[in-house]
Amino acid sequence: MYHPTVARLTYRALLGRRRALMLCALPALLLLVALAVRVLVGADDAVTAELLGGFALATMVPLIGVxxxxxxxxPEIDDGSVVYLLAKPLKRPTIILTKLVVAIGVTVTFSAVPTLVAGYLLNGNSQQLAVAYAVGAAVASVAYSALFLLLGTISRHAVVIGLVYALIWETLFGSVMPGARALSVQQWALSVAERIGPESLISSEVSLPVGLLLLVAVTAAGTGWAGRKLRTLTLAGED
Incomplete structure (x- = not known):
């Protein structure tokens, strides 16, 4: 279900010069801020949790996921080049799953890994905060990748819609409104981080079983819907 050629083309598209700069910007900012905080404030667990939770998990991870x-x-759908890919003797689920794996790999690399490094810079992984938020970022990366991959298949304005979701729902409403928090990938990922780190510094609106169930459900639903949409595009192209 994984096709190396599709993966290579997808990596090339995602890691082109312009996208690579965008992908590197937020992790670089996180690491610079973490270093500055460590120098100016010293190792502080509360500050570490605030920065990793408020910036890394709530803002950086969904934006990189977008x-x-x-x-x-x-972009392949927008410029029509997806027709050439669909013309190949490839199963549509293989195309979607390969692209999902690539998107997850890129999102984890540019979000979970910098979160782990930033956590060590901030407090040396005291109370397992660096590992907790890195694992939270990794599981969130999976759900975000599936969600935004689906969005890329159903709308020509996927980036705009994704940014609205990431910046308004996840970052704003998901941080201040109780109902919105329970329907947030961020909160589901926090339920995983909470199990690893201290409950006094990491808290989620949902329990771990519910958080895991919703993460799996969103990932599966997003992947399945994207596959069905790709089959519809194929039929339209053939007609």
Missing amino acids: IAGTGAIG
């Missing part, structure tokens, strides 16, 4: 998820297939 770039990687929509960029894995959206």
